[in-house]
Amino acid sequence: xxxxxxxxxxxxxxxxxxxxxxxxxxxxxxxxxxxxxxxxxxxxxxxxxxxxxxxxxxxxxxxxxxxxxxxxxxxxxxxxxxxxxxxxxxxxxxxxxxxxxxxxxxxxxxxxxxxxxxxxxxxxxxxxxxxxxxxxxxxxxxxxxxxxxxxxxxxxxxxxxxxxxxxxxxxxxxxxxxxxxxxxxxxxxxxxxxxxxxxxxxxxxxxxxxxxxxxxxxxxxxxxxxxxxxxxxxxxxxxxxxxxxxxxxxxxxxxxxxxxxxxxxxxxxxxxxxxxxxxxxxxxxxxxxxxxxxxxxxxxxxxxxxxxxxxxxxxxxxxxxxxxxxxxx
Amino acid sequence: xxxxxxxxxxxxxxxxxxxxxxxxxxxxxxxxxxxxxxxxxxxxxxxxxxxxxxxxxxxxxxxxxxxxxxxxxxxxxxxxxxxxxxxxxxxxxxxxxxxxxxxxxxxxxxxxxxxxxxxxxxxxxxxxxxxxxxxxxxxxxxxxxxxxxxxxxxxxxxxxxxxxxxxxxxxxxxxxxxxxxxxxxxxxxxxxxxxxxxxxxxxxxxxxxxxxxxxxxxxxxxxxxxxxxxxxxxxxxxxxxxxxxxxxxxxxxxxxxxxxxxxxxxxxx
Numbered sequence: 001x002x003x004x005x006x007x008x009x010x011x012x013x014x015x016x017x018x019x020x021x022x023x024x025x026x027x028x029x030x031x032x033x034x035x036x037x038x039x040x041x042x043x044x045x046x047x048x049x050x051x052x053x054x055x056x057x058x059x060x061x062x063x064x065x066x067x068x069x070x071x072x073x074x075x076x077x078x079x080x081x082x083x084x085x086x087x088x089x090x091x092x093x094x095x096x097x098x099x100x101x102x103x104x105x106x107x108x109x110x111x112x113x114x115x116x117x118x119x120x121x122x123x124x125x126x127x128x129x130x131x132x133x134x135x136x137x138x139x140x141x142x143x144x145x146x147x148x149x150x151x152x153x154x155x156x157x158x159x160x161x162x163x164x165x166x167x168x169x170x171x172x173x174x175x176x177x178x179x180x181x182x183x184x185x186x187x188x189x190x191x192x193x194x195x196x197x198x199x200x201x202x203x204x205x206x207x208x209x210x211x212x213x214x215x216x217x218x219x220x221x222x223x224x225x226x227x228x229x230x231x232x233x234x235x236x237x238x239x240x241x242x243x244x245x246x247x248x249x250x251x252x253x254x255x256x257x258x259x260x261x262x263x264x265x266x267x268x269x270x271x272x273x274x275x276x277x278x279x280x281x282x283x284x285x286x287x288x289x290x291x292x293x294x295x296x297x298x299x300x301x302x303x304x305x306x307x308x309x310x311x312x313x314x315x316x317x318x319x320x321x322x323x324x325x326x327x328x329x
Numbered sequence: 330x331x332x333x334x335x336x337x338x339x340x341x342x343x344x345x346x347x348x349x350x351x352x353x354x355x356x357x358x359x360x361x362x363x364x365x366x367x368x369x370x371x372x373x374x375x376x377x378x379x380x381x382x383x384x385x386x387x388x389x390x391x392x393x394x395x396x397x398x399x400x401x402x403x404x405x406x407x408x409x410x411x412x413x414x415x416x417x418x419x420x421x422x423x424x425x426x427x428x429x430x431x432x433x434x435x436x437x438x439x440x441x442x443x444x445x446x447x448x449x450x451x452x453x454x455x456x457x458x459x460x461x462x463x464x465x466x467x468x469x470x471x472x473x474x475x476x477x478x479x480x481x482x483x484x485x486x487x488x489x490x491x492x493x494x495x496x497x498x499x500x501x502x503x504x505x506x507x508x509x510x511x512x513x514x515x516x517x518x519x520x521x522x523x524x525x526x527x528x529x530x531x532x533x534x535x536x537x538x539x540x541x542x543x544x545x546x547x548x549x550x551x552x553x554x555x556x557x558x559x560x561x562x563x564x565x566x567x568x569x570x571x572x573x574x575x576x577x578x579x580x581x582x583x584x585x586x587x588x589x590x591x592x593x594x595x596x597x598x
Contacts, residue, residue, distance in 0.1 A: 013594055068595055073435050075591050091590075096438035108433040112354040121346055125439050127339070153357075 003177065003209050004047035004070065009079035010233075011040040011065050039065040041233035042079070049176075050207035052199075054214065054224035054241070058321045062233040063213040067179045070211070071101045084176060097126060100170035104182035107162070108169055111155040115165035118154070119172055126173035133172060140168045144198055160191030167198070180212040184219055196222045217241075217314055229320045236320050247319055248311035252290055254283040255309065259302035270297055284311075343439065344447060351450040365453030369413065373457050376406055379529060380465060391532035396473035397556055401530040403465025404489060405552040410458025412496050412524075417449045419500065423507035423517075429596030442586055446501060475559050485555045488571055492551035495575040498582040499548065500524060505582075508589035527552040543567075547574045 017033040019025065040062040047053050055063040068074040070081060072088040072095070081088060086095035109118045123133045141147045144164040154162060163183060170178065180199070184192040200223055203210050214220055220227055221241055229237035229244070237244065254271065257280050264276045270293050271285035285293050290308065297303060355362045380402045387395050422445060425431040434444050466485075470477065503520040507513045523546065531539050531549040542549035547570075554571040557563045563571065 068432065071436050073432050073595055074593065091435070091441075093438040096436060099436075101433070101436055103432065106430060106432055110350060110354065112357050113350060117350060117353075121343075121350070124343055124346060125437055 001049045002046045003049040003051075004045075004081070004083050004211070006046070006066075006070070006081045007044050007079055009040055009043045009066065009069060009081055010038065010077050011062070011069060011074060012077040013037045013039055038233050040069070040076075040230075043230065043233070043235055045228055045235060045238060047209060047211060049209055050203075051226065052203050052210040052212065052224045054212050054220035054227040055230060056213075056217075056220060056227055056317055056320075057230040061230045061321075063230055064181050066230065067101070067181050067211065067213060071099060071179050072096070073101075097173060098175055099177040099179065100173070100175040101179040101181070102163075102166050102170045102183055104163070104185035107154075107166060109154045109162065109165055112153060114151045115154050115157075115169070116150040118165075118169055122169055122172050128173050132174075136172055136174065137168070140171060143201065144168065144194070158191075160187050160194070163187065163191070163195060164198075167195070171202070174206075175208065177209045177211070180210065180214075182214055183212070184214060184216055192216065192218070199223055217317060221313070229317065231321050241313065244316040244320065245310060245313050247316045250287050251311050252285050252287050253309045253311060254285055254290075254294070254297075255307040256281055256283070256297065256301075256303055257305040259304055262301070266301075340440070340443060343443075347448055348450050352452055354449075355452060362453045365451070366457060369410075369454040370457045373406060373461050376402065376409075376528065377461070390530075392562070393530055393532045394473055396469045397475075397560060398530045398532075399469030400466050400473065400556040400559070401553055402528075403462045403467075403469055404492070404555050405462070405527045406458050406465065407462025408489065408493055408496060408527075408551055409524075410455040410462060411493050412500070413454040413458060414451050415447060415449075415497070416454075417451050418446045419504050420517075421449070422446075422504045423511070423513050426507045426593065427511050427596065431593065432595055435590075435593070441590065442583075446497070470559070473560075481559045484558045488550075488555040488558050491572055491575045492554065495547065495578055496524070496551055498575065498578045499546075502582050502585055505585050505589045508592045523548055524551075530556075543570070547578065550574055 014034055014036050016028070017035050019028055039060075043062070043066060045053075055066065057063045065074065069076050070083055070088050072091045075089045084095065084098050086092055086098075088095065108122075109115055110121075119133075119137060122128075123130075128136075141150065144167065146161060146164050146168070149157060149161055149165070154165065157165065167183070183199070184195050187195065196219055199210065199212075202208060203223070210223065212219065212224060225240060227237070227239070227241045227244070228235055253274070259279070261278050262276055262281050264273045264281075267273045267276060267281055267283060271283040271289075273281065274284055275282040294306070294308075297306070355365075380399055383395050383398050383402070389395070390398070393401070422431075425434075425445075431445070434448075435441055437444060475481070500520050503513065503516045506516055510516075526534075526542060526548055531542060531553045534542070539549065550571055554563060554567070558568065558571070
């Protein structure tokens with residue numbers, strides 16, 4: 001069952017041009033030029049109930065703007081969207097009770113009070129029954145292992161601890177849809193993993209629909225069976241992340257270490273030299289030529305260590321970031 | 330009706346919680362809390378200078394005795410105090426438009442204007458103003474020899490509430506300009522200057538200024554009408570206008586608010 005339907009969603013921001021220097025500022029004072037930036041352009045996709053979908057894209061691609069329109073923060077310039085049967089930017093209370101948004105760089109917690117006070121405020125705002133609230137709070141604090149931190153002032157919490165509290169604050173009313181904008185940004189590896197594990201478990205257990213943006217591919221890999229790559233405001237890929245890797249599926253990377261120093265010139269005969277430093281090198285080789293290449297390498301060079309790898313997922317994603325269409329390189 | 334009562338209880342409950350949390354936050358910073366009271370006491374003393382001057386002169390100006398003027402000044406100080414109680418929200422609004430911190434508040438299933446304008450309540454600054462304003466009103470009322478009947482007291486209270494509501498709506502409008510122009514410090518200063526027209530009773534201004542301040546930009550209603558009502562100096566038409574103007578300004582302010590919400594562009598990051 002489709003819970004999110006987005007059709008040709010477009011957002012154009014209008015802003016005043018700012019000329020450089022004092023002269024420019026004076027000119028701006030009397031005649032100001034306005035410019036337009038298309039943040040999201042004709043984006044269309046659907047999300048099924050219970051699905052976890054990742055929105056990927058470089059900075060300024062339009063991921064966050066898309067999330068903000070779906071959560072009703074922004075009005076679109078054109079296009080349409082319905083979430084759980086509601087038009088998000090109409091900001092109907094019934095819709096606002098059915099979703100939550102967590103933003104890595106924005107907080108809903110009162111910084112000078114313990115997080116539990118914000119939770120109580122959210123309980124009252126969302127009119128959550130006291131017993132249900134206690135049960136949910138117990139469950140979430142146990143899952144995220146933050147019971148001892150409930151009474152600590154929010155501003156004294158670490159970034160990872162604060163993000164866990166943000167998640168609890170967002171989930172207390174048991175939303176059907178959870179929008180996550182860079183939920184692991186700035187967190188250490190352990191905190192990232194902890195948040196990821198929690199979200200994966202929560203999505204599996206409650207079938208809450210997740211729409212997630214992140215710069216960390218690991219977040220998307222761990223949580224989202226499906227990814228949408230947005231670049232320059234448009235969808236350039238929609239499918240499983242594994243398919244992104246297949247863009248470079250016909251290539252392999254060969255990392256090798258030799259007994260002596262290597263030169264790029266002598267390695268060029270085996271494949272594309274990506275790096276060559278002292279006695280180590282990294283080569284890019286066509287997959288169907290891998291076996292003869294390796295045999296020749298062992299024959300021609302004093303190889304002491306060798307590792308064959310797939311092209312990293314990030315490179316596949318970067319390819320889509322740089323390209324508007326989807327065609328193999 | 331039952332639904333309306335339920336909604337009223339809901340919003341009053343939230344307001345109570347905002348008040349509690351704001352007080353808890355302010356208590357956490359004792360020095361700032363005390364400094365806030367001290368600063369407001371300083372401003373209040375400046376306002377009191379007018380009252381002292383008027384009392385010393387003891388003259389009747391344009392139909393108002395010194396003690397009746399004292400009531401107007403007392404009302405001004407009291408309303409200022411209540412306005413200061415919610416002012417942190419007004420002050421923060423342009424900033425939250427600029428840095429996008431309004432985002433989270435727009436997603437809550439509660440009236441956004443209620444959340445944005447009443448979330449943080451200041452207790453330090455209103456305490457001296459409300460206490461001093463009330464004292465001046467009581468003293469002026471008593472010395473002016475005006476009737477202390479339930480009708481007069483209720484009328485005074487109703488026009489005070491209408492005045493406060495008018496203040497809430499009228500002075501929110503300049504803050505809303507930040508949705509279009511982002512930085513509105515100049516407009517904020519201008520609106521403070523307009524509010525301070527109430528520093529002295531409106532009878533002290535020329536007739537054309539009074540008309541402007543009653544009919545076009547109804548700032549004089551805020552602190553003059555309660556006293557004028559008790560004095561029996563409000564014509565029936567002005568009595569109606571005193572209650573209708575806040576509602577009219579509320580309508581205008583809500584229309585601007587709705588446009589502002591559509592205009593909101595958030596901020597990246």
